[in-house]
Amino acid sequence: MTDVVIQRVMRHEGRLVMMAAVAMLVGVAFMTIGLRGNLAFVIELRAARLAAMVLVGVAVAVSTVVFQTVCANRIITPSIMGLDALYVFCQTALVFALSGFGFAGIDPRLHFLGNFTVMTSLALALFLPMLRRRFDLTLMLLTGVVLGVLFRSLTTLLARLLDPNDFAVLQGAVFASFNTVEPDLLLLAGVITVAGVAIAWRARHILDVLSLGTDTAIGLGVAWRGTAAGLLVLVAALVSASTALVGPMAFLGLLVVSLAERIVGTNRHAILLPAAALTAIIVLVGGQTVLQHALGGEGSLGIVVEFVGGIVFLAILFAGGRR
Amino acid sequence: MIEIAGVSLALGGSRILDNVSLTVPKGGVTALVGPNGAGKSSLLSLIARLRPLQSGRITVDGLPVDTTPSRQLAKIMAILRQDPGVASRLRVVELVGFGRFPHHRGRLTAKDHEIIAASLEQFDLSDLTPRFIDTLSGGQRQRALVAMTFCQGTDYILLDEPLNNLDMFHARNLMRTLRRIADEHGKTVLIVLHDINHAASYADRIVAMKDGAVVASGQTADVIRPDILESIFGFSMRVEHIDGRLTVLHHA
Ligand SMILES: Nc1ncnc2c1ncn2[C@@H]1O[C@H](COP(=O)(O)OP(=O)(O)OP(=O)(O)O)[C@@H](O)[C@H]1O
Ligand SMILES: [Mg+2]
Numbered sequence: 001m002t003d004v005v006i007q008r009v010m011r012h013e014g015r016l017v018m019m020a021a022v023a024m025l026v027g028v029a030f031m032t033i034g035l036r037g038n039l040a041f042v043i044e045l046r047a048a049r050l051a052a053m054v055l056v057g058v059a060v061a062v063s064t065v066v067f068q069t070v071c072a073n074r075i076i077t078p079s080i081m082g083l084d085a086l087y088v089f090c091q092t093a094l095v096f097a098l099s100g101f102g103f104a105g106i107d108p109r110l111h112f113l114g115n116f117t118v119m120t121s122l123a124l125a126l127f128l129p130m131l132r133r134r135f136d137l138t139l140m141l142l143t144g145v146v147l148g149v150l151f152r153s154l155t156t157l158l159a160r161l162l163d164p165n166d167f168a169v170l171q172g173a174v175f176a177s178f179n180t181v182e183p184d185l186l187l188l189a190g191v192i193t194v195a196g197v198a199i200a201w202r203a204r205h206i207l208d209v210l211s212l213g214t215d216t217a218i219g220l221g222v223a224w225r226g227t228a229a230g231l232l233v234l235v236a237a238l239v240s241a242s243t244a245l246v247g248p249m250a251f252l253g254l255l256v257v258s259l260a261e262r263i264v265g266t267n268r269h270a271i272l273l274p275a276a277a278l279t280a281i282i283v284l285v286g287g288q289t290v291l292q293h294a295l296g297g298e299g300s301l302g303i304v305v306e307f308v309g310g311i312v313f314l315a316i317l318f319a320g321g322r323r
Numbered sequence: 324m325i326e327i328a329g330v331s332l333a334l335g336g337s338r339i340l341d342n343v344s345l346t347v348p349k350g351g352v353t354a355l356v357g358p359n360g361a362g363k364s365s366l367l368s369l370i371a372r373l374r375p376l377q378s379g380r381i382t383v384d385g386l387p388v389d390t391t392p393s394r395q396l397a398k399i400m401a402i403l404r405q406d407p408g409v410a411s412r413l414r415v416v417e418l419v420g421f422g423r424f425p426h427h428r429g430r431l432t433a434k435d436h437e438i439i440a441a442s443l444e445q446f447d448l449s450d451l452t453p454r455f456i457d458t459l460s461g462g463q464r465q466r467a468l469v470a471m472t473f474c475q476g477t478d479y480i481l482l483d484e485p486l487n488n489l490d491m492f493h494a495r496n497l498m499r500t501l502r503r504i505a506d507e508h509g510k511t512v513l514i515v516l517h518d519i520n521h522a523a524s525y526a527d528r529i530v531a532m533k534d535g536a537v538v539a540s541g542q543t544a545d546v547i548r549p550d551i552l553e554s555i556f557g558f559s560m561r562v563e564h565i566d567g568r569l570t571v572l573h574h575a
Contacts, residue, residue, distance in 0.1 A: 205429030212421060215373045215404055220475075221397025221425040267412060 057280030063238035064253025082148030084248035100169030115244035123236030176247035176302025251309025330379030354522035357532035371402035397425035401475035422474025
């Protein structure tokens, strides 16, 4: 019996080591391919972008895994809670109120913290009622979906009223992009992400138990409501930090978690969390490298990831339906 | 000792449990019987704090189940629900190992591995350890769940129809194991049973429920009587002593 366990653990860990190696390779490729011009400047710029991609990748991957486990659903993403939609709406409202010029002039730190606060507040308003009453996850998710639809329609309404220049500024702000990253923000987002990921890692065994189902988890001594609420707040903080840093990445989480699950073949969080994070780094950094050098464009990685992620999502749905 | 005092439960506007009071003494096997919808599973999930208590009071070993930390309760009480769907894709050995979680909270010790192995052996699962739960037969899966509950190593064990899907051999094996841990280790077993003869031959006490209330409770021989059984189940049946065992002839 123990032989089986040990063999399996070694296989999973072997896969993780391989993924880490690929992630390193991709990182080196991103930093070194096509270096020319002012080396110090280019390297600094690339390092900032790389750091942003690693942060966002890890935050999105970890938050998606945790969210899926708490919701007991492997084809769900935290963006169902309406946080992305709220972010886009806030940017639209800001551009509307301040014009594109005024929007561009906002202190980036203030902007980041403002976005972060608004998004986490919404999440808290959604989750905290569950600490008091018998908590209905479906109801909470449904509320999130409805709020998302509301924010999206308000956004459309406001966007219609913008003049073309302001609209272009808005587009730049709401499509995830790693082309311009403020070092200050990197630090802020970094602190939040590292703290969040550390908490998720400490909770890895509890996450395993949660995935057995609510009743079994309670029977095994998990204080379900408090734990689930705490984990959802964690998800909100991670999603908000990464969205405030680069913009919404709805499908990235779904894409990388399902890929990671297929690669390591286990739901154990000690394996799945790092595997999903590594997959996200590989996808983001690899994608950006290809975008930058092979396609030669300044295109937005966010759009590409959404596109590929959307297709993978459909593929999972169809594959799941056939099983 | 499990003490239930004045417990009522209303769900979706209908009364599921009506002022139930009951004491299950420490040590021994107590069988909970009664028709479908009597409220047996509801009562068990209240005792096991799977559902919030609406009114009344429940203590296990003196600990109130609604205020004692879940983790502390998990070390003294284990529950197997009637139909616990296993959401996660797990192997038998992993599932059974989760029973040890309240004790190690993540890192299994050598002792945990020993207990897991013994539990697998006990329920005839040794050949199935590397298999995924969703590839097992109904009875094999049920045995894995029972093994997981046993692994928890608690003084109080609540089992909701654990004989579901089990063949005669494994049903007998489970009942004998329960009898043994109650006799040798002083464990307290509260088990929901539909097979009245299993209750009659293995239980020390029987509690009968009907329409959300306890209608009979006492030593096995005092409850396994034709008049009481008829009032619970609604048809008459014969009760005989066969080789010294109480036997209910309910097939006629
Ligand atoms: N969530 C719910 N909402 C409304 N009614 C419920 C709910 N859960 C259970 N009930 C009702 O409560 C009653 C008791 O259910 P319970 O599961 O406790 O019965 P039981 O004695 O375990 O029956 P069985 O022998 O069939 O397992 C049933 O009439 C059932 O329909
Ligand atoms: Mg039942």
